[in-house]
Amino acid sequence: MNKSAIQKIADDIQFNESKLKLTEATQGCLIIKKTKSWIEEAMKRPIPNMLFSEFWYENELCILFADTNLGKSILAVQIADSLSKGKPIYGFKLEAQPKKVLYLDFELSDKQLENRYSIDYTKHYSFSDNFLRAELNSDLTLPKGCNSIEDYICDTLEQTVHNNKVEVLVIDNLTYLNNDNEKAKYALHLMKLLKKLTKSTSISILVLSHTPKRDNSKPITKNDLAGSKMLMNFCDSSFAIGESSQNHNYRYLKQIKQRNTEQLYHSSNVVVCSIEKNHNFLTFNFIEFDEESCHLKLPESGSLEDRDNKMIQLIGDGLSNVKIGQELGVSEGAVRKRRKKLDL
Numbered sequence: 450m451n452k453s454a455i456q457k458i459a460d461d462i463q464f465n466e467s468k469l470k471l472t473e474a475t476q477g478c479l480i481i482k483k484t485k486s487w488i489e490e491a492m493k494r495p496i497p498n499m500l501f502s503e504f505w506y507e508n509e510l511c512i513l514f515a516d517t518n519l520g521k522s523i524l525a526v527q528i529a530d531s532l533s534k535g536k537p538i539y540g541f542k543l544e545a546q547p548k549k550v551l552y553l554d555f556e557l558s559d560k561q562l563e564n565r566y567s568i569d570y571t572k573h574y575s576f577s578d579n580f581l582r583a584e585l586n587s588d589l590t591l592p593k594g595c596n597s598i599e600d601y602i603c604d605t606l607e608q609t610v611h612n613n614k615v616e617v618l619v620i621d622n623l624t625y626l627n628n629d630n631e632k633a634k635y636a637l638h639l640m641k642l643l644k645k646l647t648k649s650t651s652i653s654i655l656v657l658s659h660t661p662k663r664d665n666s667k668p669i670t671k672n673d674l675a676g677s678k679m680l681m682n683f684c685d686s687s688f689a690i691g692e693s694s695q696n697h698n699y700r701y702l703k704q705i706k707q708r709n710t711e712q713l714y715h716s717s718n719v720v721v722c723s724i725e726k727n728h729n730f731l732t733f734n735f736i737e738f739d740e741e742s743c744h745l746k747l748p749e750s751g752s753l754e755d756r757d758n759k760m761i762q763l764i765g766d767g768l769s770n771v772k773i774g775q776e777l778g779v780s781e782g783a784v785r786k787r788r789k790k791l792d793l
Contacts, residue, residue, distance in 0.1 A: 509653055615652060621657045688704050722736055
């Protein structure tokens with residue numbers, strides 16, 4: 450066999466080897482492997498732990514959304530504090546060890562923060578050294594190439610996470626990082642960046658977002674999140690805070706999207722909490738599990754007292770729980786629970 454023939458065989462072997470590698474590697478924008486190879490590689494990585502019950506797991510990009518003044522920041526700080534110390538919040542599960550948390554706070558000033566976590570600016574709450582907080586530098590000068598603070602934050606976020614050895618990132622809130630003219634552009638850009646971070650590192654991310662003014666007589670859905678379709682496509686999980694009609698301090702938590710678990714906290718099983726200041730720490734205190742319909746306002750008046758009075762009237766008319774529920778726009782189970790609470 451002459452030299453050219455041997456060289457041709459060698460070239461063919463090299464070509465076939467590279468072709469074989471290509472079938473289990475990058476092809477354009479895709480990474481293609483045998484399904485069993487994906488599973489074998491995944492088996493080498495640890496099973497994600499719960500960070501906040503089934504609402505949020507490790508290495509997830511999660512969105513927490515609610516209407517204004519319902520306590521998103523209160524709950525987010527409480528979760529961040531829990532993760533930084535490795536101590537679960539009462540009523541919720543935590544499977545992870547203490548983590549380094551970075552809280553990007555675009556809502557509160559340092560003085561407002563002090564007020565929330567102290568007793569009249571004395572006897573301050575003790576946060577862990579694992580809990581870092583960042584706010585915008587008011588003296589900031591944008592570098593060349595950056596047209597806005599949103600661009601600058603997005604450009605430096607990955608480096609910030611790396612330099613501070615951050616394991617958990619909380620962004621409060623997504624709405625701040627949008628200007629009125631280019632909301633969709635920046636929200637999409639930031640969500641893509643955050644999703645990339647969860648893929649390239651082991652970081653877990655919680656993003657807070659507002660909702661447009663919603664009808665509190667209707668159950669919360671993914672459509673209540675501003676820019677819902679776009680944002681929901683990029684997150685791994687999402688949950689929402691709802692306002693309860695039973696008490697002005699009551700809130701309920703509802704799962705909206707999940708990938709690592711089944712939906713446990715749905716309309717028939719929301720988590721009811723009260724917002725209270727325990728000594729020097731503002732918290733969500735677990736109360737019970739309940740049906741969402743028990744906490745929705747009546748469409749016509751929004752008064753729980755009115756609904757109770759209407760229920761008493763319908764009971765007096767001899768209607769069944771099913772019929773009463775149809776009249777009030779709630780489930781039969783909600784009627785049954787409310788009757789039990791009112792001893793009717």
